[in-house]
Amino acid sequence: MGIAVIYGSSRKNGNSDQLANLLVEEFEADKIHLSDYKIEPIRDYRHSEKGPYPDDDYHQVLERVLAQDVLVFTTPIYWYGASGLTKTFIDRWSQSLRENREEFLAKFATKTAWVIGIGADEPQIKGLSLVQQFQHIFDFTGTKFAGYVLGKGNEPGDILQDAGALAAVEDIRSKWRL
Amino acid sequence: MGIAVIYGSSRKNGNSDQLANLLVEEFEADKIHLSDYKIEPIRDYRHSEKGPYPDDDYHQVLERVLAQDVLVFTTPIYWYGASGLTKTFIDRWSQSLRENREEFLAKFATKTAWVIGIGADEPQIKGLSLVQQFQHIFDFTGTKFAGYVLGKGNEPGDILQDAGALAAVEDIRSKWRL
Amino acid sequence: MGIAVIYGSSRKNGNSDQLANLLVEEFEADKIHLSDYKIEPIRDYRHSEKGPYPDDDYHQVLERVLAQDVLVFTTPIYWYGASGLTKTFIDRWSQSLRENREEFLAKFATKTAWVIGIGADEPQIKGLSLVQQFQHIFDFTGTKFAGYVLGKGNEPGDILQDAGALAAVEDIRSKWRL
Amino acid sequence: MGIAVIYGSSRKNGNSDQLANLLVEEFEADKIHLSDYKIEPIRDYRHSEKGPYPDDDYHQVLERVLAQDVLVFTTPIYWYGASGLTKTFIDRWSQSLRENREEFLAKFATKTAWVIGIGADEPQIKGLSLVQQFQHIFDFTGTKFAGYVLGKGNEPGDILQDAGALAAVEDIRSKWRL
Numbered sequence A, B, C, D: 001m002g003i004a005v006i007y008g009s010s011r012k013n014g015n016s017d018q019l020a021n022l023l024v025e026e027f028e029a030d031k032i033h034l035s036d037y038k039i040e041p042i043r044d045y046r047h048s049e050k051g052p053y054p055d056d057d058y059h060q061v062l063e064r065v066l067a068q069d070v071l072v073f074t075t076p077i078y079w080y081g082a083s084g085l086t087k088t089f090i091d092r093w094s095q096s097l098r099e100n101r102e103e104f105l106a107k108f109a110t111k112t113a114w115v116i117g118i119g120a121d122e123p124q125i126k127g128l129s130l131v132q133q134f135q136h137i138f139d140f141t142g143t144k145f146a147g148y149v150l151g152k153g154n155e156p157g158d159i160l161q162d163a164g165a166l167a168a169v170e171d172i173r174s175k176w177r178l
Helices: A015-024 A058-066 A084-091 A093-108 A128-141 A163-177 B015-024 B058-066 B084-091 B093-108 B128-141 B163-177 C015-024 C058-066 C084-091 C093-108 C128-141 C163-177 D015-024 D058-066 D084-091 D093-108 D128-141 D163-177
Strands: A003-007 A029-033 A070-076 A112-119 A144-152 B003-007 B029-033 B070-076 B112-119 B144-152 C003-007 C029-033 C070-076 C112-119 C144-152 D003-007 D029-033 D070-076 D112-119 D144-152
Touching: A003 A015, A003 A058, A015 A029, A015 A070, A015 A112, A015 A144, A015 A163, A029 A058, A058 A093, A070 A084, A084 A093, A084 B084, A093 A128, A112 A128, A128 A144, A128 B128, A128 D128, A144 A163, A163 D163, B003 B015, B003 B058, B015 B029, B015 B070, B015 B112, B015 B144, B015 B163, B029 B058, B058 B093, B070 B084, B084 B093, B093 B128, B112 B128, B128 B144, B128 C128, B144 B163, B163 C163, C003 C015, C003 C058, C015 C029, C015 C070, C015 C112, C015 C144, C015 C163, C029 C058, C058 C093, C070 C084, C084 C093, C084 D084, C093 C128, C112 C128, C128 C144, C128 D128, C144 C163, D003 D015, D003 D058, D015 D029, D015 D070, D015 D112, D015 D144, D015 D163, D029 D058, D058 D093, D070 D084, D084 D093, D093 D128, D112 D128, D128 D144, D144 D163
Parallel strands: A003 A029, A003 A070, A070 A112, A112 A144, B003 B029, B003 B070, B070 B112, B112 B144, C003 C029, C003 C070, C070 C112, C112 C144, D003 D029, D003 D070, D070 D112, D112 D144
Antiparallel strands: none
């Protein structure tokens, strides 16, 4: 079981990073910080001649994601949704659908995904639309949506005081140990 | 009543653009296509010394948004949420909160907002998390969330065949005419 | 195309009744007012010997529902969800699953459903969990969820002033006329 | 801190009962099984002369609920929502609003509520509309919505194998111990 963590924060070691790091600390994981890469917004050629896609790090990042079986999307909850970094990366999947739809979907259909969202403003309630969005995404890609953790964090380190989030993380780890 | 339309598509004249253009065709509106501007992802300094923010078009775009009373956020539904362009712009509002929280919130509290989301995959159902996210956003900013239109479009021009969306647009226009 | 309207209000001719009546006024429809029938809460025998089910009007009402192709569930939005009358009727479907699962599901899989929910407190926003719940229900039964109308009504007759709801109703009728 | 548990299952000792019992086992709690009482559907007199309300156990049950500070609503997830028993009880709150609005709201505004929903079909995802509905309910009544547990159970006793639900319950108990 290979794990990729896709970090959507613009900051290293913020609350969402910390919780994801705790989750994988005893496992090998490919840690992919989206903020380390240049990933431009999708260009939408669905209804036109396929033009050039941005010449950036998208394919390289996607390759690393697709190389693992278990995907952990971890994002701060910005404005009640995934961070722009996370969303912009996912939007680019439409490029892959255009370039090689069958292969892209076949690969995602073999994967299991978890979502971590950390926010300051009632994340367990106001983060639910984030979860529902990921549910639709994984329904589309055929990916097994194994679960999610919505945790509370505002000041750095807060998340390590959120007993519910820590328990949820421990629950996932105990499943992975099997 | 001044209107700003904030277009989140990467394409000009796609379905979401078309529906928004129809909505405002008999009104004066400032048409702001986010794809015409350079708006980088937020840098999150909430918990650190405030560092430099990206030197890009964010403030210029925000000024135009804040200059109007009625805001129409129109976005293609990419992966069951607002486009990355739209989300990245909204994420940057956190910068404004940091720079001048009271003024930013006071201005948004005077505005009325509408949301248009156009998608291909059951938008009336699978677009609901987009609506709920905007609800939380406008609750936070104190903006009146006047309503939304979820329309169906895949091929260019489809949206002009979506009788439900056209009726919803006409309903908004009849309110604006008063 | 046979239509059944399942009215979930405890009042005749309230706002949800009125909008549904307008929807079907030029069509033949079997109008089923749940408040005219005695339908008790489900007894849950999923995990025990099947005991006696309530001796009430459930089967009679279900027969009438299943006799039609197009189902319109119309309910006042009570406490941000379907009325207890509506929910209690749907809960009883578990009895039918126990009694004759295959036949029950096979019949629902041929039907098309619409949902009308009328509420006083921001129904377009706060009624969305009602819509999502019906989405899950129809996913389970294999029923085509054709669409929904969320309308605003407080005082009797209000709904006939809700231009958006009227337009949505007209949109459904124009589809039915084809 | 007085606790009331409001059980919405039609069965004693099913999965939702079991998890709630575990939650309160070391605390004193008033255990209110709705299935032990006769609570009829609301009669909607909002727009008519106030007529007679059902002569049943509603007021007696409500009194017991209002006598405690902490409310735990525990329900099996039937058809992706609260049970009909639970919903019918809540619908009747409209009667109390009619009878004594200020007092009813003033009392609920002092309370803290938790929700437990146990379902068989992806409760963490498909139970989210239940959570959102309760959020709107508690927003209306001014009740603090402290959190929720969505657990998985099909066969009796399953819930005691759901490590995530157990961890969430332990998390609530540790808060109560303080």
